[in-house]
Every structure is written in C-alpha cells, then in structure tokens.
Amino acid sequence: MKAYMPTAQRRPAFVQLAHTRSGQLDCSLPSAHQLQSLRMHGLWRAAPVSVAPLSASRSRASATVRAASALDMTEERPRVTVFGTGLMGSKAAQRLAAEGFQVTAWNRNTAKAEALVELGLDFKAAQHEAVEECDVAVLFLADADAIESILFSNSKALEALRGKTVLQMGTIGPDQSRKIGEQLAENGVKYIEAPVQGSHPEAYAGTLVIMVGADEDPQALPAWNVIKALGKDPIFVGAVGQAAAIKLALNQLVAALTVAFSTSLGLVERNGAPVDKFMELLRGSKVYAPTFDKKLPLMLDRSYGKANFPTKHLLKDIKLFNEEARSSMLNTDFLEGLESLINTTVNAGLENSDYSSVYEGVSPPVNxxxxxxxxxxxxxxxxxxxxxxxxxxxxxx
Incomplete structure (x- = not known):
C-alpha cells in the first residue's frame, strides 16, 4: 500500500508537536496547589495568575467541553466504540458523547464500562457486539499485546470490523503499529495510529496533542472527525509507524528532562545549597523548562500523589524506546541507564505514583x-x- 504523505509542512512534524502544546511535558504554569507548595518553600515569587487547575469541578469541566466544540452541526459523526475505558478511555468516551457522537463502551473489566452507562453511553459485554455498533473502533489499550488480543483473538469481532476503521490512540512501538496495520489491511480494515500527548483532563476537554500516522489521507476518512473532537489541530505526520516513533521520542524527552532535573536538584540538596537560589538561576537560563517548577514541589515534599501519568507507564515507554533505538542502531548507553533508574523507582513501590517520583531513584536512602x-x-x-x-x-x- 502506497503511503500518503502531507503535501506541505512548514516545519518538521516533531517541531510542530513540540510547539503546539505541552502534553505530558507539563510545560504550563504550576497548578494552584503546586504554587502554594512552591511559595511555602520560598521558591516562587511570581505575581499571582488566574489559572483554573486541572482538578476543576465536574460542572466546570462539563462547561469546558461544551464551549470547546471542535465540530459544527453539519460535520459527520460516525458511530464510535471505545475499547479500554480506564482514565483516558472513559474521558475520551465522555468527550465524544458531548460532541454528539453515538458512543458504545467496552472493557475487560465490565464494571468500568458499565459506569459510563449512567452517563448515557451504551455498553456491550461481547467484543463482536461492540464492533457491530460502530463505524470507528477507538482503542485506548495498555500495550500491543492487549491490542492484538482484542483485534485478532475473536474471529466474530474481526469479521465485524471489515470495512470499518480502527483508530489506535495508545503508545506502542513503530514496528508493532505497522504489524497491526498490515494484519488489519489483510482483513479489509482501515488503520490509523493516533497516539497522544496529554492525560485524562485534556481528553475530557478535547485538547489532546494528537499525532496521526496513516497509509492514506486520514482527513478523507470519517475517523478524522473523531480525532478532531479529541484534540485541537491534530498533526498528520506521515505513514503508519511514524507517529508512533514521534510519540516515543517525546516521551523519552519527558523521562530525560525529569531525571536530569532530579539529578541536579539532588546535588543541590545534598550539598546544602539553597534551592531557591538554584531555581532563581535556572529560571533565568536557557535550559529552564516550566515542567521543572511543576514537579519541584512534589520532589521537595517527596509526596507524589495521584498520577495522571504513573511511573510504570513511563518505564513501559522507555523500554519501548530503548528497543527501537537498538534496532535503529543508535547508541543506547544513556537509555539503558535511564531505564535502569526508572526501573529502580518502580521496584521501590512507586509504580503508581506520578513519574516525578524518579527523584527517589536518583536520591535514594543514603548513609x-x-x-x-x-x-x-x-x-x-x-x-x-x-x-x-x-x-x-x-x-x-
């Protein structure tokens, strides 16, 4: 199948994504709670700003969804089934329903999917029945193994997908994505990869950063309106596998930046140097990133709270990146150290904590x-x- 490529792009897709929005890089202002913690430590003296935290009330979030409609009333809204209704999938399903899509939910854990019924969404316990109810199957699944199990272990479900589109929005490797796309094509199913930057608040608000890979023009398919409803200004980067590669590249930066900052902060603290002076100098330098201020209070308090993006998911993505880097004949010395450090953090019982908990791997209990x-x-x-x-x-x- 001939790959469809964009006719014109003013700058590389990777650069476009980096300049679009922050996603998991957290390159926004700290939340109100984080600002309070920073001020308690004497590390933030900026003038107060009016920023609604991501943990805003449900009613405010609902208003945001209605106000940020991405589609007009004349645009096609295909029937959608969301496979995987964890944090991301459930919020994406609610967003699509608010945008006027007919949404069906499916999850291995039926309790998670049934919870959406109370919000007016449909639910099907059988995979093939869930597929029969849709034109576009949207996947928010943990990994490639889970995706292959859902798509190819049930012959009825695979047959029901014929002539429809699978929209894969999780983080998997480029080769894994290409393999899934090839298998689906052999069965008469269209495939689009659309991994995202951002978490469930952005999914609920329809502001995810979405990078799209497809072997034909995805904007000509009904699934494009699903993508538009979940993310503002999605970027088509090229053939299947290329969006998956960029997603891993971005998540590698998340890990590398966080570990690099943790290491510098650890050295400052261990030597008794004033953290406020360190941050003052850092903020005025070219190497500063706003994510440092967002993660700083968590590291100083050594309290990592409820995670939008837990350490175990960061470890999974770094392992994937490492595998792809080796197969691409890149030097992986740095990556192996990064993976080992994150693995140490996970093994310390912090797998479900915010990924800033890598600070515990960098600055562990010491004599x-x-x-x-x-x-x-x-x-x-x-x-x-x-x-x-x-x-x-x-x-x-």
Whole structure:
C-alpha cells in the first residue's frame, strides 16, 4: 500500500508537536496547589495568575467541553466504540458523547464500562457486539499485546470490523503499529495510529496533542472527525509507524528532562545549597523548562500523589524506546541507564505514583553524616518517602 504523505509542512512534524502544546511535558504554569507548595518553600515569587487547575469541578469541566466544540452541526459523526475505558478511555468516551457522537463502551473489566452507562453511553459485554455498533473502533489499550488480543483473538469481532476503521490512540512501538496495520489491511480494515500527548483532563476537554500516522489521507476518512473532537489541530505526520516513533521520542524527552532535573536538584540538596537560589538561576537560563517548577514541589515534599501519568507507564515507554533505538542502531548507553533508574523507582513501590517520583531513584536512602567527621561518626538513613528525619543506624568503620 502506497503511503500518503502531507503535501506541505512548514516545519518538521516533531517541531510542530513540540510547539503546539505541552502534553505530558507539563510545560504550563504550576497548578494552584503546586504554587502554594512552591511559595511555602520560598521558591516562587511570581505575581499571582488566574489559572483554573486541572482538578476543576465536574460542572466546570462539563462547561469546558461544551464551549470547546471542535465540530459544527453539519460535520459527520460516525458511530464510535471505545475499547479500554480506564482514565483516558472513559474521558475520551465522555468527550465524544458531548460532541454528539453515538458512543458504545467496552472493557475487560465490565464494571468500568458499565459506569459510563449512567452517563448515557451504551455498553456491550461481547467484543463482536461492540464492533457491530460502530463505524470507528477507538482503542485506548495498555500495550500491543492487549491490542492484538482484542483485534485478532475473536474471529466474530474481526469479521465485524471489515470495512470499518480502527483508530489506535495508545503508545506502542513503530514496528508493532505497522504489524497491526498490515494484519488489519489483510482483513479489509482501515488503520490509523493516533497516539497522544496529554492525560485524562485534556481528553475530557478535547485538547489532546494528537499525532496521526496513516497509509492514506486520514482527513478523507470519517475517523478524522473523531480525532478532531479529541484534540485541537491534530498533526498528520506521515505513514503508519511514524507517529508512533514521534510519540516515543517525546516521551523519552519527558523521562530525560525529569531525571536530569532530579539529578541536579539532588546535588543541590545534598550539598546544602539553597534551592531557591538554584531555581532563581535556572529560571533565568536557557535550559529552564516550566515542567521543572511543576514537579519541584512534589520532589521537595517527596509526596507524589495521584498520577495522571504513573511511573510504570513511563518505564513501559522507555523500554519501548530503548528497543527501537537498538534496532535503529543508535547508541543506547544513556537509555539503558535511564531505564535502569526508572526501573529502580518502580521496584521501590512507586509504580503508581506520578513519574516525578524518579527523584527517589536518583536520591535514594543514603548513609549521611550527622555531625562533623570523627572516628565516632554516626550514620543515618534518610527515608525518602517519609518525613525528613535522621535516625542513627550504625557507626563508620
């Protein structure tokens, strides 16, 4: 199948995405709660700004959805089934319903899908019945294995997909995406990859950053209106596999930036240097990124809260990136260290915490002197998760 390529782009798609919106890079102002924490630590002296935090009330979020309609009344709204109704899938389903789409939900965990019925969405327990109800199957599934299981393990469901479109919106590898696309094409099913930057608040508001890969012009397919409803100004980057590659490239930057900042912050703290002066100098430099201020209070408090993007998902994406880098004959020395550090964080029980918890992998419990050096130096272990208290555990040998 001949790949359809955009006729004109003013700059590379990767650059366009980097300049569009931040997504998981969190390149926006800190939330009200984070600003309060920064001020408590004396690390934020900017003038107050009026920014509605992502944790706004449900009623305000609903108003945002209605006000930000991406489609006019004349545009086609194909029937949609959302497969995978976790945090992202459920919010995407609600967004599509608010945009006037007929939405059916399916999930292995029926309780998650049934919860959407109370909001007016349809639910089908059988995969083939869920497929029969749609023109576009939207996938928000954990990984390529889950996708292949849903699409190819049920012959009735695969047959029901013939002539329809699969819109894959999760993070998988480029080769994995191409393989899925080829298998679907053999069965008469169109395939579009559309991985996203952003989390469930952006899915609910329809402001996801969406990069699109397809082997024909996706804008000519009904699925394009589904994409437009979930993200403002989606970017078509090229053939299947190319959007998946850019998505992994962006998530590698998320990991690298966060670990780099954690390492610098750790050195500053371990040497007793004032963090406020470090941040003042950093904010005025060319290497500053707003994500540093968003993650700083979490790291200082060593409290990582409820995650929009947990550490376990970051680890999965870095492993995928590492595999693709090796197959592309890139030097992976740096990536292997990055993967090892994130894996250490996950193994410390922080797999469901915000990905800024990599600070615990960078600055773990260490033996620290509690008084000036002498033959009787006592050592302590600092608990990086609990309060910052020193507890003697032994003597220097």
């Amino acid at each position: 620290t002197l509690v008084h000036p050096p002498s033959s009787e130096d006592a050592f302590v272990v600092i608990d990086p998760v609990g309060p910052r208290t020193a507890t003697p555990v032994g003597k220097k040998h």
